[in-house]
Amino acid sequence: MTAIPKPNSYRTGPDAQGHFGKYGGRYVAETLMPLILELERAYLAARADPAFQAELDGYLAHYVGRPSPLYFAERLTAHLGGAKIYFKRDELNHTGAHKINNCMGQILLALRMGKTRIIAETGAGQHGVATATVAARFGLPCIVYMGEVDIERQKPNVFRMKLLGAEVRSVTSGSRTLKDAMNEALRDWVTNVHDTYYIIGTAAGPHPYPMLVRDFQAVIGNEAKQQMMEREGRLPDSVVACIGGGSNAIGLFHPFLDDPSVQIVGVEASGHGLDSGMHAASLTAGSPGVLHGNRTYLLQDDDGQITEAHSISAGLDYPGIGPEHAWLKDTGRVEYVSATDQDALEAFQLCARLEGILPALEPSHALAHVIRAAPKLPADHIMLMNLCGRGDKDVFTIGEALGAKL
Amino acid sequence: MSRIQARFAKLKAEGRSGLAPFITACDPDLETSARILNGLPAAGADLIELGMPFTDPMAEGPSIQVSYLRALKAGATMKKTLDLVRGFRARDNETPITLMGYFNPIHHMGCEAFCKAAAEAGVDGLIVVDLPAGEDGELRVPANRCGIDLIRLAAPTTDDRRLPTVVEGASGFLYYVSITGITGAATPDFGEVETQVARIRKGTGLPIVVGFGIKTPEHAKAVARFADAAAVGSALVSEVGAAKSGDEAVARVHGLVSRLAEGMRSAR
Secondary structure: OOOOOOOOOOOOOOOOOOEEOOEEEEEOOHHHHHHHHHHHHHHHHHHOOHHHHHHHHHHHHHHHOOOOOEEEOHHHHHHHOOOEEEEEOHHHOOOOEOHHHHHHHHHHHHHHOOOOEEEEEEOOOHHHHHHHHHHHHHOOOEEEEEEHHHHHHOHHHHHHHHHOOOEEEEEOOOOOOHHHHHHHHHHHHHHOOOOEEEOOOOOOOOOOHHHHHHHHHOHHHHHHHHHHHHHHOOOOOEEEEEOOOOHHHHHHHHHHOOOOOOEEEEEEEOOOOHHHOOOOOHHHHOEEEEEOEEEEEEOEOOOOOEOOOOOOOHHHOOOOOOHHHHHHHHHOOOEEEEEOHHHHHHHHHHHHHHHOOOEOHHHHHHHHHHHHHHHHOOOOOEEEEEOOEEHHHHHHHHHHHOOOOO | OOHHHHHHHHHHHHOOOEEEEEEEOOOOOHHHHHHHHHHHHHHOOOOEEEEOOOOOOOOOOHHHHHHHHHHHHOOOOHHHHHHHHHHHHHHOOOOOEEEEEOHHHHHHHOHHHHHHHHHHHOOOEEEEOOOOOOOOHHHHHHHHHOOOEEOEEEOOOOOOOOHHHHHOOOOOOEEEEOOOOOOOOOOOOHHHHHHHHHHHHOOOOOOEEEEOOOOOHHHHHHHHOOOOEEEEOHHHHHHHHHOOOHHHHHHHHHHHHHHHHHHHHOOO
16 A cells, blocks of 8 residues: 555545545436435535534434443453553443434434435444434334344344334345345435435445534544543543444544544454454455445455455444545554454453443454553553443344353 | 447438347356347347446346346356457447446456456447446546447436536437336336436437336337437346246347337337
């Protein structure tokens, strides 16, 4: 990789065409082009409208339960014997993950645009649950596309979506996971353009989605920064988050990008190991390509066909990555590392016993990095990790992996 | 004059609309798809669209999705797709071939390298579904340099605000997507399509090919009254899927192409 020049700021992207460096863009069928241009106009107008932000802030405070706490993980810190570890507790949000921050923003935008039907894709089901939740709250019909494989491994969330009144459509094409659910949601959107709003769950897809999802998730990093100043009187030395499509990570990272003292680490899922061919580490082991509306790092073969990702965590099981992360990797501002299924399972168990918190399998990957890195760091190193989801949805998967009968 | 220009000039001289069948390269296998491709002109094809298989075809309905997967399972690669074109060109130097597919396999090969190889094989045009106007410069420039047209698409959602961007720099022909939807799904309202095509003609002098949702000789006949050509894809690849042998696949596809061509010739 040839080094690219360091920008004056890492927080100005994307450009007017939706590019972060050479990544991002709008690679969609012509049928959708006028729609995403309209979406961009509507979003920029909403973002500039104080009434929109005030309405969103109100729902975030009184419905989602923000701000989420900044928690000092005292026993984990003592156990690891190194850096001082804080969790940003986004798993305490309504619906149990960071996903609702984005869904709340997007449904208010959909209402503002006069759309009457909501669609979404989901992997782990957290984004599906969050979308079904806001659709119920605002009285709009909701269809969630979910891969057949994910439906099987995330049964509790499937039932939650149904209880919330959403229709869950099983996707049986391709690898029957998140990427195929996204294909199917795009096919629905292209068919129902006149009344449908597509709530994309991660900071990927065609412009303006990577930008608007990031903006809605940046509440995580903005709160954490302020909370850390109040608690410690200074910024953290490092921030850590797991990466599937990358929405919780970009939400945490973005407010810290121009703080050079803060080391930033994204943790991808390396499944059975990077050499096994069964992983989801598109930044670490993939190459640039075009999928789902944006240019980014992808898992692909020698002929440009998309290969299947693998992770024990359905939320990280995606062969692409948000385009801003692709750019942050190339600029070197963010370091991207990985953790295996086994690393995540061990981190999950340690967190459960030491902190009384069941993290979702997704942030268990971030935690695996914390467990690796913290012991080598001094006690005055402050490490902040986004605990972006709770693990209740994963108990069946974890039970199976540990050989326990439920 | 390019093969595409020459073909539309000939159709105009004959006072008829052309048939543009779509088949997928290497579906159901390399050898059978070569036989299907090579026999298309005799069956009544005026232009040919050859699908480049892709794992994640987000604008395709089930028929073409399954067709792409059959082809990939049979070992389809970009090299084999171009080999098919080369084999066809050795027999037929007049019928235009447009490759149709998604950007990633082209991007992976490199736009320059791909365009050179495609031109050398005898490709005339490219339809890249997920590379809309505004984003397609990196392929359009090398394609045009190699004498290949990058075909732009217009859809029912392409309003008058967007249309000038779509036709700016377009060449070869314009592909009108007749429905808001995926390939092979709903049957379009042909009266509405005619109105839309008339609207788009005000913005461009290029020939207009209408596709998506055209399945039967009756549909093709309806489109032939106002379009310069009709593209049929899902219905043809479904014939491949329904066949129990290579011979049957060849016979079924050529049979439907003949019936579609007959329908169109009776239109004007």
